[in-house]
Amino acid sequence: MTGNSPFSIPLIHNAVDIMTPFLLAGIGGLFTELAGMLNIALEGLILTGAFFSIVFAAATGNLLLGILLGILCAMALAWMFGAVTLYMRANVFITGLATNLFASGFTIVLAFQLFKTKGVIQFPGIPKLPALVVPPFLQRIPVVGDVLFGHNVIVYVTWAIVLLSALVIYRTPFGLRLRGTGLKAETIVSLGLNPRRYQMAGILISGLTCGLAGAMLTIELAAFVPEISSGRGWIALVAIYLGNKTPWGIFIASFVFGMAESFSNYAQGAIKVPVDFILALPYVITVVAMILYSIFRHFRARG
Amino acid sequence: MREKRNLGELFAGFTGLAFTLLLSFGLVIGLIFILSRAPGRTIYYFFVGAFTNKYYLGNMLNVAVPLIFTGLGISVAFKSSVFNLGGEGQIYAGGLAATAVCLALPAANGFLGGLTALAGAVVLSGGIAGLSGFFRMKWNTDEMISSFLLSSAVVLVVNYFITGPLDDPKNNLLATLAIGPQYGLMRIFPPSKLNVSAFFALAAALLVFLFMYRSHAGYEMRMCGLNREFSRYGGINVSKYLVLPMIMSGALHGLGGGLMVLGTYGATIEGYSFGMGWNGIAVALIAKNNPLGVIPAAFLFAYLDAGAKAAMLNSDVTFEIAAIAQSFIFYFVTAQALYGLARKRRRA
Numbered sequence: 001m002t003g004n005s006p007f008s009i010p011l012i013h014n015a016v017d018i019m020t021p022f023l024l025a026g027i028g029g030l031f032t033e034l035a036g037m038l039n040i041a042l043e044g045l046i047l048t049g050a051f052f053s054i055v056f057a058a059a060t061g062n063l064l065l066g067i068l069l070g071i072l073c074a075m076a077l078a079w080m081f082g083a084v085t086l087y088m089r090a091n092v093f094i095t096g097l098a099t100n101l102f103a104s105g106f107t108i109v110l111a112f113q114l115f116k117t118k119g120v121i122q123f124p125g126i127p128k129l130p131a132l133v134v135p136p137f138l139q140r141i142p143v144v145g146d147v148l149f150g151h152n153v154i155v156y157v158t159w160a161i162v163l164l165s166a167l168v169i170y171r172t173p174f175g176l177r178l179r180g181t182g183l184k185a186e187t188i189v190s191l192g193l194n195p196r197r198y199q200m201a202g203i204l205i206s207g208l209t210c211g212l213a214g215a216m217l218t219i220e221l222a223a224f225v226p227e228i229s230s231g232r233g234w235i236a237l238v239a240i241y242l243g244n245k246t247p248w249g250i251f252i253a254s255f256v257f258g259m260a261e262s263f264s265n266y267a268q269g270a271i272k273v274p275v276d277f278i279l280a281l282p283y284v285i286t287v288v289a290m291i292l293y294s295i296f297r298h299f300r301a302r303g
Numbered sequence: 304m305r306e307k308r309n310l311g312e313l314f315a316g317f318t319g320l321a322f323t324l325l326l327s328f329g330l331v332i333g334l335i336f337i338l339s340r341a342p343g344r345t346i347y348y349f350f351v352g353a354f355t356n357k358y359y360l361g362n363m364l365n366v367a368v369p370l371i372f373t374g375l376g377i378s379v380a381f382k383s384s385v386f387n388l389g390g391e392g393q394i395y396a397g398g399l400a401a402t403a404v405c406l407a408l409p410a411a412n413g414f415l416g417g418l419t420a421l422a423g424a425v426v427l428s429g430g431i432a433g434l435s436g437f438f439r440m441k442w443n444t445d446e447m448i449s450s451f452l453l454s455s456a457v458v459l460v461v462n463y464f465i466t467g468p469l470d471d472p473k474n475n476l477l478a479t480l481a482i483g484p485q486y487g488l489m490r491i492f493p494p495s496k497l498n499v500s501a502f503f504a505l506a507a508a509l510l511v512f513l514f515m516y517r518s519h520a521g522y523e524m525r526m527c528g529l530n531r532e533f534s535r536y537g538g539i540n541v542s543k544y545l546v547l548p549m550i551m552s553g554a555l556h557g558l559g560g561g562l563m564v565l566g567t568y569g570a571t572i573e574g575y576s577f578g579m580g581w582n583g584i585a586v587a588l589i590a591k592n593n594p595l596g597v598i599p600a601a602f603l604f605a606y607l608d609a610g611a612k613a614a615m616l617n618s619d620v621t622f623e624i625a626a627i628a629q630s631f632i633f634y635f636v637t638a639q640a641l642y643g644l645a646r647k648r649r650r651a
Contacts (some may be wrong), residue, residue, distance in 0.1 A: 084634045091637035094588045097581060098633030105626025112621045113338060231455060238448050276463035283456040287449055294444040 011262050013146040019258025020155050021046065021213035025236035026243070026250040027158075027165050028209030033240050034169065035195075035202035036182035040096025041081050043233025044103030045207050049074035049214025050228050051107040055114070057219065058123045067219070071211030077103060078207025079200075086196045100233075108226050122223045129153055129219055154216045161209065166247040178202060238286060242293070260285045319642030324603075326641070327631035334627060338620055345618040352613025353606060361495020363609035365567060369394065369576065370601035371504040372559025373583025375511050376552040378592040382515060383548035384528040385436065386447035390580025392454025392461075393432055393553045397424035397560030399461045399469075402571045405482035405564075406469065413485035417565055420486065424561030425554040431457060432553025436546035446549065454580070465573050477573035488566040498566040505598065507555070512594040524548055556580065585629070589636050604629065 025042045032039035053070020057063050081099045085092050108118055115121050129152035139145045169175040178198045181188050185195040210233065217232075218224050235257055242256075243249025260282035267278050332346055339345040348355075353363045373390050380387040387393075404420040411419070431453060438444035469479035488498040515521040526534045527544040535541045560576055568575055582604055589603070590596030611625030635641055 080634075084638060088635070088638035088640040090634065090639070091588060094585060094633050094637050097585060098630040101581075101626050101633065102630035105623040105630060108623040109338065109621055109627065112623075118621065118623075234451060234455075238452065241445060241448055274463050274467060276459040276466075280456040280459040283452045283459075287452040287456070290449060290452070291438055291442065291444050294438070294442040298442045 010146075011259070011266055012143060013150065014265065015255065015258035015262035016147055016151060016155065017258075018261045019254040020158050021216055021232050022236050022239055022257050023162065023251060023254040024158050024209040024213035024216075025206075025233055026239040026254055027162055027247060028206035029236055029240050030165070030169075030245060030247065030250060031178065031202035031205040032199070033202075033245055034179050034182045035199040036185065037085070037092050037199055037202065038096070039203070039206055039237070040093060041078070041099035041233075042206060042210055042236050043229050043231070044100035045074045045078055045210035046214040046217070046229040046233050047100075047103045047107055047227070048077045049211030050218040051111070051214070051224055053211065053215035054123055054126065054218035054222075054224050057126055061125075063127050063129070063219070067212070067215040070215050071208055074211030074214065075204055075207035078203050078210075082200045082203035085203075086199055104227060107224075111224065111226070118226060120223055120225050124222060126219060126222045129216075132156065152216075152220065154212060157212070161212075162247050162251060169247065174198075174201075235282075235286075238290075242286070242290060256289065257282055257286065320636070322641055323632065323635040323638070326635055327628065330631045331624075331628045334624070335620065338624070339618060341618055345614050345620055348614040348617045349610040349624075352617065353609035355613070357492065358495050359609055359613055361492035361497035362612075363605050364492070364501060364602075365495065365497045366608050367598075367601040367605035368500050368504045368566070369559040369563050369579050370582055370586050370604055371508060371597055372555050372562070373579050374586030374590060374597035374601050375507060375594055376555035376559070377583045377587035378590060378594055378597055379511060379515065379524075379555065380548045380552040381587060382528050382592045383524045383544055384531065385439075385545060385548045385552075387432055387435070387450050387549060387552045388447050388584075389432060389435065389450035389454030389457075389553075390556050390583050391577065392457035392580070393428040393556035394560040394563075394576045394579050394583075395461050396431060396457050397428040397557030398564040398568075398571045398576060399464055399479075399560075400424040400427040400557065401561035401564045402479050402482055403464075403469065405486050406480055409483050411483075411485075413483075413487075416483075417486050417488075420482075420565065421558060421561045424557040426557075428557025428560065429550045429554035432556070433546055433550040436549030439549075440542045440545040446545070450549070461571070462573060465571055469571070471570065474570070478568075479571045481570045482564070486565055487569060488562070496567050500562040500566040503558075503562060507558070508594050508598050511555075515594060520547070556583070582629070585633055585636075589632075603632070607632070 025046055029039045029042050049070045051070075052073035053067045055066075056069040057066020060066055060069075077099060081095055084090050085095045111121060112118050131152045132149055134149040139149050169178065177188055177191075177193060178201070181195040181198040188195040188198065213232070214229065217228050221228075236254075239250050239253035239257060242253040243251070264278040264281045267273065267281075268275055271278075328350075331349070335345045335349065336342045353359050373394055376390060376393075377387060400423040401420040404423040405416065408416045408419065432450060435444075435446040435450040435453060438449055439446040465479050466477055471478055471480040488500055490496065490498050491501070515525060523534070523539045524544050524547065526537070526539060527541050531541050559579070563576060564571055586597055586600040586604060589600040607625050607628050611622050611628065614620050614624065615622045
């Protein structure tokens with residue numbers, strides 16, 4: 001926390017934390033999107049990662065192992081989603097809804113079986129995520145200090161994932177073929193390759209990143225709350241579209257969401273406005289941004 | 304010859320669906336064996352519980368009513384290739400609008416006041432959805448994303464009204480003040496909550512079917528759904544059919560919400576319609592966007608819901624098992640491979 005530093009801007013610092021799950025889920029979803037599949041399932045994948053990573057972390061007593069197993073569970077669900085969609089040729093939209101529904105039902109049923117409650121489950125023994133601590137003079141640099149330092153390790157891993165994803169998507173044969181699958185699957189077939197394999201890879205990658213996004217949510221809180229993903233997967237999906245289906249675009253879009261939510265957290269304490277209105281703010285800001293962007297595109301295309 | 308092939312396809316469709324349901328139910332039974340300590344009892348209540356007394360049966364049918372409306376709303380939009388993902392907010396707002404009208408007219412005649420309340424629901428929800436259609440028409444803003452975002456914001460704003468200006472301090476639930484007793488729809492299957500809105504739902508399905516398949520505008524809407532460029536070439540005003548299906552879709556959602564308030568709850572309770580919007584999408588897709596097919600699809604959902612409730616009350620599983628059962632059906636219901644299997648079997 002930088003709250004005690006007189007130069008820090010908590011608004012930006014918190015925004016960087018808040019944007020991370022959006023960014024992770026958005027980057028994973030980008031792989032699926034580029035492979036030509038609408039990934040509605042991000043929400044359910046985040047929830048699955050959130051539940052299993054903290055449960056495994058508590059059971060094994062090892063944070064890293066717990067997170068890895070949580071990611072694995074999210075990937076297993078992603079595989080199920082992909083297998084039914086691709087190999088049983090089901091409608092991707094409805095299997096995505098199924099995945100979300102399954103995740104929300106399954107985590108609650110399992111929580112009830114294991115912990116005999118359908119409410120909040122606290123894990124007080126969970127170790128904290130290690131954070132990057134830098135000397136105070138660095139931390140106090142305005143904006144830069146808030147953006148760069150003092151976050152937990154998942155934030156930095158996420159940035160590495162974004163960088164790596166951009167490289168994989170634009171600089172490797174795999175990335176080229178993945179994009180080819182989305183643009184015209186026939187070309188991939190004509191190369192003697194199986195487009196479904198790339199689509200499945202995209203889905204599994206989205207399972208991986210969403211699992212990590214979920215882990216960050218529960219482990220930071222040291223508790224599991226039913227439906228803790230609370231729409232983040234949907235917002236990530238919006239970020240993919242707002243970000244024009246590029247990693248950097250998603251980065252910026254996620255930051256906008258992070259700022260909106262950070263601002264609404266701040267406003268809850270500072271401004272006398274009903275909480276519900278403030279909570280609605282990120283959605284309203286996004287929809288306005290979307291409309292402005294499409295107006296801009298509309299007139300640019302004309303003029 | 305052609306008739307015969309169509310019948311064969313239809314038959315394959317039905318066996319495919321039966322196959323899907325059997326597979327899903329098989330998985331649910333497996334799950335119950337894992338989760339329940341009295342699996343026999345749980346399975347009995349899950350599958351048969353809804354029919355064991357009039358109360359369960361009537362409530363099951365009553366759950367299907369809003370699902371028919373949301374399913375119809377989605378099928379109108381999807382059939383026109385316009386994507387409304389804002390059903391959750393639209394049905395929720397419809398209930399609030401109906402409640403607000405009823406509260407504003409405490410002494411009105413039940414019939415006319417009720418009609419005004421439903422009109423309010425239709426206008427508000429149709430307007431919210433129509434906005435996304437309008438943005439799409441005007442500036443090509445993706446209506447799927449904008450309707451979802453607007454709906455998410457609307458849910459929160461409705462919550463504000465429920466807990467703020469319209470709150471009933473005497474009610475333990477988070478709910479608005481109760482509407483006047485003259486607005487309550489006639490119960491037709493006591494002691495359950497089933498009411499005359501069930502007939503409205505059936506009538507709505509028929510009307511939507513007639514509109515889509517027997518009217519000029521419905522024909523143009525379906526053509527736009529099949530191929531918008533071709534329709535433009537054919538002289539259809541395609542931009543009109545980006546907005547109209549959205550408005551109709553929102554209006555049907557609003558009607559569903561409004562009728563839930565008038566018929567079942569008598570107030571807007573926080574979260575009373577949560578899940579109905581998403582399930583409406585599933586209902587429409589199971590029905591292949593056919594307005595008449597929406598009716599049995601909605602009953603299937605209501606059946607699972609009622610089964611899980613009965614199993615929860617009479618055995619040791621939680622209600623969320625219904626969500627898992629529904630997800631199994633979602634997974635398999637559009638799986639072409641399963642239908643192909645049914646088709647192959649028949650040929651052999």
